[in-house]
Amino acid sequence: MSYIKLLLVEDNVLNQKLINLTLSKYGFEIEVANNGKEALDKLKDNHYDIILMDLMMPVMDGLETTRLIREQEKETGSRNIIIGLTANTYDADRDKCLKGGMDEYMTKPFDIKQFGQIVSSFGFEMSKV
Template sequence: MSSIRMLVVEDDAINREIIYEFLTFGEVNIDLAADGLEAISCVENNQYDIIIMDLMMPKLDGLSASRAIRALGVNNSADVPIIAATARDPITELAHWQAAGITDYVHKPFSEDELWAVINTYV
């Protein structure tokens, strides 16, 4: 696998560590953010191949952060795949997520294989 750069945005430290562990192999470079504000700062300063975004976070939720990232106009922010990591119901909310800039989702709780199946669609 060629080197890919990911940003994981998750407010829960345990979930952040689990996702990090799922992703750490080979040529994967991972940055971590604890909320949407940190995510925006990361995207302003780095270019990512994938963003994994929790939707329910303090300070700035994942949908608001996704909209802001799309509007930045730097470091491929308009086009980077943003994958929601959420326990919310995709059947009733998917159109709302997509309108905010979410590309795809993985439903919590998810396995390493489930996460990589979604990621591999975009890398």
């Protein structure tokens, strides 16, 4: 079985544990970054199939991190799938995510069914391990 490499960029330890526990059952290999700066550092040395990016974090928020990732991609020619993650359910937040360079958006609490629909739209297959 091949694992899907996912970078979870989330500052809340409880959310990290919940998402990690949930996704590890579905064929994901997960690394965690506590903020955008840590995510950028991890991206220097690693490739991830999907980045799950919290919007509101200390040090560097999700929108700024996404903008910097997209700038780096112009130089490398690669493209990461970035899914925004936020507690806010406003349409304006969804628009902000998509206009900010994210590929998709989902709200907290983390919903495995919604996440499954999103990742399958990008051609990934989640399988129960």
